[in-house]
Structure formats: structure tokens, C-alpha cells
Amino acid sequence: MRRPPLILILVAITMIALGETAGAFLAPLRPAVERYARGRIAANPGAHGLTGSVEYDDEVRSRAVFAAEAGISFFHTHAEGLAPVILLAGTIVASVVPGGAVRGVLYGLLTAGALFPLGYVVYALAALETGREAGVGLAERYVLTPLGSAAILALLALVLLLGRAARARQPAR
Amino acid sequence: MTEATWRLPPIPVLLVAVALIACAEVGGGAMAQFKLELARWARGTMLARPQVHGLVGVRDVDEQILDEALVKFDAGLRLFHLHAEGMGTIIIVTTMVTASLVARPFWRRAIMALITAGGAGYPFGYLLWSGLIPFHGIARGKTMVEWLVWIPFGGAAIVAMWLLVGALTVQWLGRQRTP
Numbered sequence: 001m002r003r004p005p006l007i008l009i010l011v012a013i014t015m016i017a018l019g020e021t022a023g024a025f026l027a028p029l030r031p032a033v034e035r036y037a038r039g040r041i042a043a044n045p046g047a048h049g050l051t052g053s054v055e056y057d058d059e060v061r062s063r064a065v066f067a068a069e070a071g072i073s074f075f076h077t078h079a080e081g082l083a084p085v086i087l088l089a090g091t092i093v094a095s096v097v098p099g100g101a102v103r104g105v106l107y108g109l110l111t112a113g114a115l116f117p118l119g120y121v122v123y124a125l126a127a128l129e130t131g132r133e134a135g136v137g138l139a140e141r142y143v144l145t146p147l148g149s150a151a152i153l154a155l156l157a158l159v160l161l162l163g164r165a166a167r168a169r170q171p172a173r
Numbered sequence: 174m175t176e177a178t179w180r181l182p183p184i185p186v187l188l189v190a191v192a193l194i195a196c197a198e199v200g201g202g203a204m205a206q207f208k209l210e211l212a213r214w215a216r217g218t219m220l221a222r223p224q225v226h227g228l229v230g231v232r233d234v235d236e237q238i239l240d241e242a243l244v245k246f247d248a249g250l251r252l253f254h255l256h257a258e259g260m261g262t263i264i265i266v267t268t269m270v271t272a273s274l275v276a277r278p279f280w281r282r283a284i285m286a287l288i289t290a291g292g293a294g295y296p297f298g299y300l301l302w303s304g305l306i307p308f309h310g311i312a313r314g315k316t317m318v319e320w321l322v323w324i325p326f327g328g329a330a331i332v333a334m335w336l337l338v339g340a341l342t343v344q345w346l347g348r349q350r351t352p
Contacts, residue, residue, distance in 0.1 A: 009270055017334035017338045163322065
């Protein structure tokens with residue numbers, strides 16, 4: 001099997017490294033993450049709609065902290081899971097897809113797609129800075145949807161190209 | 174634009190990774206097959222150690238404590254299954270990248286050893302945590318596993334991964350400078 005370009009490999013391995021490091025923020029460093037999250041919520045009371053009512057505000061804070069932790073958790077799982085898929089898809093492109101231009105486009109889409117999990121970091125941070133709903137919406141609109149679409153497009157195009165290659169290799173009847 | 178071919182990592186590395194995936198599969202199957210027996214064993218072991226778990230002899234209070242411990246006991250087994258499947262794959266992929274692209278033998282061997290040992294050892298921490306919960310409680314079991322398994326093995330895997338990122342970055346920058 002042929003290797004995809006070094007930049008695609010570098011991006012995928014960096015995502016795995018970031019994903020593994022994020023795992024540490026879910027276990028031994030969790031208290032520090034919660035402290036940071038609560039600090040950011042306190043610094044942005046308007047964005048979170050804090051009212052000064054202890055019971056209501058505690059509920060809002062808990063939901064925002066949960067969203068931030070969920071963002072890190074999604075980042076951990078997606079970075080560790082998607083990067084090997086991107087490397088595998090890149091290897092198939094390098095080995096099977098003919099034509100430099102088509103391969104180049106697919107490499108570009110796959111490299112962008114490999115960055116998709118970073119959307120969950122934006123999700124976690126934006127939920128703390130702009131409020132849960134606005135933060136999640138921002139991450140989805142500007143990061144998760146475009147980068148996820150790039151990965152989906154690349155994989156669909158690869159399916160089509162593999163289908164075409166399989167048909168071309170069938171002996172004529 | 175397309176580079177050379179992939180090189181396989183050494184067979185012992187592949188053996189460890191595939192054995193880890195096999196353990197994860199067996200663990201997942203055993204978890205489902207012996208769910209009741211495992212829960213019964215954990216519950217019996219916890220009831221035999223009331224002081225460790227803060228059981229007071231009041232059914233309503235004790236059942237809540239036992240339920241929470243059993244949920245964590247089950248979560249530990251599930252997390253072992255998930256992490257062993259994931260890390261087995263990560264070991265294969267990252268050592269293949271290391272074998273193919275890290276030129277210096279010292280760094281190649283060091284990165285492979287750290288990824289393989291760290292990646293294969295880390296998931297067993299979840300299994301150990303599950304095993305320790307009935308004997309030492311949720312929090313003490315977690316602390317023990319953190320120091321015995323998660324920090325050393327997880328740390329080794331993280332260090333190895335960043336060393337690999339560094340080696341690839343140096344190589345990429347070198348290629349950018351070469352006309």
C-alpha cells in the first residue's frame with residue numbers, strides 16, 4: 001500500500017496526539033477543567049443568563065460545565081477514532097485513485113476532515129464564553145459542519161471512484 | 174504528491190496490538206455473558222467489606238451506595254473494552270507511521286516501545302479499577318490505578334505520540350526547505 005502525503009499523515013498523527021492528551025483532561029486533570037469552566041462562566045454571567053438566584057444559577061452552571069466536559073470527551077473519542085480512518089482512506093487514495101488532480105482534491109478534503117474533532121474543542125470553549133446554546137451553535141455552524149462535510153465528501157468520492165475502478169477491472173462478458 | 178509505500182512495524186508490536194484487540198473482544202463478550210455473575214460477585218465482595226464502602230446497615234442507604242459502586246464497576250469493564258479496541262488500532266497505525274517515516278533508529282525504537290507499552294498497558298487500568306472497586310471502594314481504587322497504570326502507561330503513550338509528531342514535523346519542515 002502506498003503512503004499519502006506527509007502533511008496528511010502529520011495532521012492525522014497530531015490529532016491522535018491531541019486526542020490522547022485530551023484524555024488526561026477527562027481523568028486526573030478533571031478538577032482543574034471544572035475550576036476553569038466555573039471561572040469562565042463567572043466571568044461571562046450575561047452570556048449564561050445568570051440571574052443571582054442561587055438555585056437557578058447552580059443549575060445553569062452545571063449544564064454549562066457538563067457541555068464543556070462533553071466537548072472534551074467528544075474531542076477525545078473523535079480525534080482517536082477519525083484520525084486512523086483518515087490515514088486509512090488516504091492510503092486507499094494513494095494506492096488506488098489514478099490522476100494527480102483528483103488525488104490532490106481528495107487529500108485536501110481528507111486533511112480538512114481530519115481536523116473535524118477540533119470543532120469539539122471550539123464547542124467546549126464557546127459554550128463557556130458565549131453560553132451553552134450559542135456556543136454549541138457556533139461550533140456546529142463554523143467548524144463541525146464544514147470540516148465534517150469535507151470528510152464526508154472525500155469518503156463519498158472515494159466510494160464512487162472505487163466503484164468505478166471495480167467496474168473497470170471486471171472482465172468484459 | 175504520493176509518497177513511497179508503508180512499512181510494517183515489527184511482528185512483536187503487531188502481536189501485542191492484535192492480542193490487545195482480542196482481549197477487548199473477549200472482554201466485551203464476557204461482560205455480556207457473565208453480567209449477572211460479575212455483579213453478584215462484586216456485590217457479595219462489597220457486602221463482606223461494609224467499612225470500606227461506608228455501609229451502615231440501613232437498606233435504603235446501603236442499596237444506593239452499592240448501586241453506585243456497581244455502576245462504576247460496570248463502567249470500568251466497558252471502558253476497558255472501548256480503550257483496548259481503540260488503543261490496539263492506534264498502536265498498529267502509529268507504529269506503522271513510525272516504521273515508515275522516523276529515520277533515526279534510536280528514535281524509531283524509542284517511539285515504538287513507548288507507544289506499544291503505553292498503549293497496551295493503559296486499558297488494563299480500567300480492568301484493574303473494576304477489580305479493585307469491591308475491595309477498596311470507588312475513590313481509593315481509582316487513585317491506586319491512576320498511579321499504578323493510567324499515569325505511567327498513559328503518560329508513556331502521550332509522550333510517544335508527541336515525539337512522533339515532532340519527528341514528522343522536522344521531516345516536513347526539512348522537505349519544505351529543500352528546493
